[in-house]
Amino acid sequence: MSQTIRLLQLYPRDMNIYGDWGNTLVLKRRLEWHGYDVELLSYNSGDNFPDDVDLIVGGGGQDSGQGTIQADLLKIGSKLKALADDDVPMLMICGLYQLFGRFFKTRDGQMIEGIGLFDLETHGGNTRMIGNILTKSELFGEIIGYENHSGATYLAKGVEPFGHVYRGAGNNGKDATEGAIYRHVIGTYLHGSLLPKNPLVADWLIEQAVTRKFGNFNSSVIEDHFAREAREVATHRPR
């Protein structure tokens, strides 16, 4: 009997600018290659939030996109927090990562409230942190990606970062942290191509979703030769 994972994209209409589809596609395909069926769902502003969601992905957006979804996000904030505490895995990139924090204070002092799932705050800045970035984490080893943000994010004491930066800016360009993890929720600035080049992170999210739903995860061996080579090349490219 086939087992189905319900994969939800958060605000794909307004928050999808930096190749975020890549993350969803990688989760969908790898689930299929591991032998699971995937039901792909999307939630946009004003929709009914679907039941029985197993895995959630959300992306970055234009500032205008962020403004459009913010009020709606606050409405579903308690639901998302309950799901996180129930160990549903999630991946939030850039704009949604920021709004999963407590607030975003813009350069002109405007306060944009977040849902506070992560204990962190973001301050709009004048410097854009752009370029190839390399970080390390105990759980995932070397994480390779690309960042592009001007918001500087500061984690509260005790909040675990997703990775420690050794090349690039990360959360704020100062404390060498990048992203945040809370239970099985990952927030990060590494946009678009995070999961394709970091299949370990993809499989970790998948494993959490499958184990939570079915008790155990039967993985298959997936040929990741192209990912290994692409990682190697990215490591040596200019910032």
Add this chain to the structure above:
Amino acid sequence: MRQQIVTVVGKAIRKASRLRGGGGSALPGLFIERLDPHFMKRTLAQLSRGVVIVTGTNGKTTTTKIVVELLRAQGLSVFTNPTGSNFTRGIVAALVESVDYSGKLPYDIAVLELDEAYAVKFAESVQPSYSLLLNVMRDQLDRFGEIDSTASLLQRVAKATTQGVVINRDDPRLNSKSFTSGIDADVWSYGTSPELAKFFPSDDQMRSGHQAVAPEITSKDDTRLQAFQGSTASICYGSRSVQVELKLKGIYNILNATAAVALTRRIMGPELDETKLLSALSDVTPAFGRGEDVIIDGQIVELVLVKNPSGFRLSLRSFDPNGVATMIAINDNYADGRDMSWLWDVEFDSLRREGVAVVAGIRAYDMALRLQYDEVDVVNVCPNLTEAIEKFIDTNRNRPKRIYCTYTAMLALRKQLAKHATMEKVL
């Protein structure tokens, strides 16, 4: 007097740098810019019909080429900037080449292709008579920031324009009240009929599953691509509907031709010679590397430049992959954009049946990885472009070939292809 000296010295430097074997475009520009900062503005001010700016994310080079050819067919003498020289230095260098020794520029009008960020600086210094705003698509965001801020750059260009602004009305960022308000010049538009809108999804519609809806026309006059079949386009304006057989390929090039027709109509006004317009339109050939054909061993090799997700998506929709060997070459040099995430905003399902023969360029493995997740087979991955193109030609002798390539990959591939066939020389 001062102008004369500057011009003479500038011309000499240009000649010398040509003799030295360089492209010869930056050095004289740099010299004149330092010595006579008003040279460009003053020289362009002589043109009786003024300056035309063509800008936007996609289609600048092709559209500029079409506009130049259409205006020349109307009998105007047209100055234009060579491809890739769309900064002050390049324009100044081209002007130095074109003025006579007294500094006179013997043309009626200038049509300039300008990068969005530079177009603003240029327009706020040399007020253009006309501007053509093609689209605001996701491009190399690492260079310009967000697309909403790119739209505001184009709005500044429109506001600096004195006579007529032509906008793409299918672009939601251009055809909006907030965009057109504050523009003093007449606003004309071009676009597709509602039936064709599905071929041109905007970045916003890409993932939302929204059916494209043709927005309200807010302009004074509209030129519409009504229908097309193969390379025959039906274009409507005023009460006219004309049919043209084009040499251009690809849906997006046909829309660029529609944009060029709209702009030419605006510039010529009642003087327009429609017969000459249509005959020139049917003679226009693609700009270099934009659907350019090379014949090798009796087979066509087609070069298709891809710079951003919308352009890549349109190209894949425009060209039939069946019976054709496909190569994709992706570089990540500054001019290509460093960020590879754009490849994930393009669907490659249409290549699944035939597969991809060779994936090449600095980021060949990123491209191969992208294809893996669309379950498209890749025969060869070869980052070195010279080896890759030789392998591609060698292993696909008896088939027509198509190469999708980023900008710097295209330049390298053209160099290598020139060893097999004669190609138009590009400065």
